[in-house]
Amino acid sequence: MSYKDVALVDRFGYVRVMESDSTALTISNQGTSLAVSSLPRLIVEAHPTASFVWDEFFSGMIRNQHTRDAYQRAVRRFLTWAEQQQVALSRITPGMIGRYFDAQASRSVPTKKLELAALRTFFDVLVNRHGLPLNPAATVRGERYQAVEGKTPEITPEQARTLLRSIPTDRPVGLRDRAIIATLIYTAARAGAVAKLKQEDFIWDGTQYSLRFTEKGGKSRSIPVRHDLQLILLEYLDVLNSEQESPHAPLFRTAAGRTGQLTPHQLRNIDICRMVKRRLKNASLPTHLSPHSFRVATVTDLLNQGVALEDVQYLAGHSDPRTTRLYDRRQKQVTRNTVERISI
Structure with missing residues (x-):
């Protein structure tokens, strides 16, 4: 050398x-x-x-x-x-x-x-670190860009319900997939945060269950679990024999090939994305949808019902309400309603 x-x-x-x-x-x-x-x-x-x-x-x-x-x-x-x-x-x-x-x-x-x-x-x-005298990029101006609406495609409520109903639950992997998708829908959590969940993050406080998510930037937030999601998660955990496992064990695990059985290993974000694509295809639903589509649908649905922006912002885990507004697809509806009224 x-x-x-x-x-x-x-x-x-x-x-x-x-x-x-x-x-x-x-x-x-x-x-x-x-x-x-x-x-x-x-x-x-x-x-x-x-x-x-x-x-x-x-x-x-x-x-x-x-x-x-x-x-x-x-x-x-x-x-x-x-x-x-x-x-x-x-x-x-x-x-x-x-x-x-x-x-x-x-x-x-x-x-x-x-x-x-x-x-x-x-x-x-x-x-x-004194490697350069001046920052050559400090005064460079970027192009102006303002997004008024996000680009993530929205899944409709009926499509989401169809997807949940289409998942067979005769094997552990089906119970897992249904539990993951229901969690995405009913908590508006990011796929990455769902993948990180541990057994100890499914919490019973004596009155209700909640899920504790670790979000972007290390932020932690707890979201109450609604009744139907609770039943879905408990059915999944019953098959998992979660009471006999460490609280630090992953909540959602990988599957062992095509056996339908689960391994001790934690799912990754990419695994959830692939699973959602596969389940969408099996349900004959558009495969351009993604796990993020559930966040869009949940935010839009709640805002349509008049839920306060601040409450929806917390549910989605956004630091800025302007980010939450990017998920709101009501603007498309307003635009369509407007053009449909043209009487020419």
């Missing part, structure tokens, strides 16, 4: 050791390896602090895996473009970043806004 003659040491005492023919990099401090990854060439060739910041930002600062992946894709994409322009990291300017986004005409505005946010945050950490 051939290494460069000079070991690069940054101001924090982290040693950078590089192979001459690769971007593979080990960051270490007194022999303790912090990260081994394939870094963008502009990061490898920049000030040694840039390598530390890459590790710090993507492995230490961003705890949400989805955000981490999205931000890393965005930064890598831009740095690859900058490398093609033969520009060093320290020579990147606001104008370059603006031209980069101008060239992304085919990409959606929300995607470009997310990528600009990723660049701003990453370069900001570089500035704070």
Whole structure:
């Protein structure tokens, strides 16, 4: 293995050791390896602090895996473009970043806004760690975008009821799937929060059951369980023999192939999405619907009944009521009612 003659040491005492023919990099401090990854060439060739910041930002600062992946894709994409322009990291300017986004005409505005946010945050950490003198993305303006309604397709109440009725419950996997879909409908929870549920999160307080969800950002909230959801969950738990299990055991488990039996392993968000798609297809319902469609339907249904926006906002776990309004599909109904009244 051939290494460069000079070991690069940054101001924090982290040693950078590089192979001459690769971007593979080990960051270490007194022999303790912090990260081994394939870094963008502009990061490898920049000030040694840039390598530390890459590790710090993507492995230490961003705890949400989805955000981490999205931000890393965005930064890598831009740095690859900058490398093609033969520009060093320290020579990147606001104008370059603006031209980069101008060239992304085919990409959606929300995607470009997310990528600009990723660049701003990453370069900001570089500035704070003295890897760059100024943040080149700080003054770059993104395109204006205001969503008045979300894009998630809504499932109708009748379609939701049809889906629940279509699930056979003669095997544990059917009871599980019915319980998951009923939970999505009657709590407006995100699929990711449902996947994380433990036995201990199905709580009896002496008067009623509730489900305790861990939502985005680590927020915890308890939602009362309505009577029909309670019966569905208890029937599922009876087959699961939940009383004999640890309270830390997962509430919803994976299935063992096509046996219809359940394993001890916890479902993932993607498993719930695939299950919903499969059940929609079996019920001859539109397969473009998703677990998020239940949130849209529940929010719209409650607002249609005159339930206060603040109450619906809490049920959906939104920090901002404007987010809840994006789930409201009543605007479509108003628009259709208006155009149907045209008397031409």
